[in-house]
Amino acid sequence: MTTGVSRLSWPLIVVLGVFALVRPILNITGAMDVLGKPVGPVLVTVVISTVWLAAVVWRRSARPVATLTCAGLVYGVLAVVLSAVLSPILRGELVGPLATPGGIGVVMVLLVNAGWGAAVGVVALALELRLEHAGR
Structure with a gap:
């Protein structure tokens, strides 16, 4: 018997979580400053959200809300680890x-990141349902 958690696509979740690391990497490298604030962080968040949305819809994820909530959690854990490793090196x-x-x-x-993933997951679910309904 499989549980709901085991039916999730963990490789997809991890890839999406890692992809979101583009945001802190842009901050660390100073590339986010080129985009300016608040435009840069908002733009990068929209791009990441769009990629997450497209990925679960394209993959026809059976559980887009759970998948993207977990992706947000994976990203959150990785961002905390990245901060813990790099801040002493870069800031002393x-x-x-x-x-x-x-x-x-x-x-x-x-x-916050679980909420972000869940919100994008709700949009993905609505889009999947709309596409399913249109395909009848």
């Missing part, structure tokens, strides 16, 4: 979610 001290008291920073990163 630990900054970011792990540096917040009581681990609240990590919790917030995970909640």
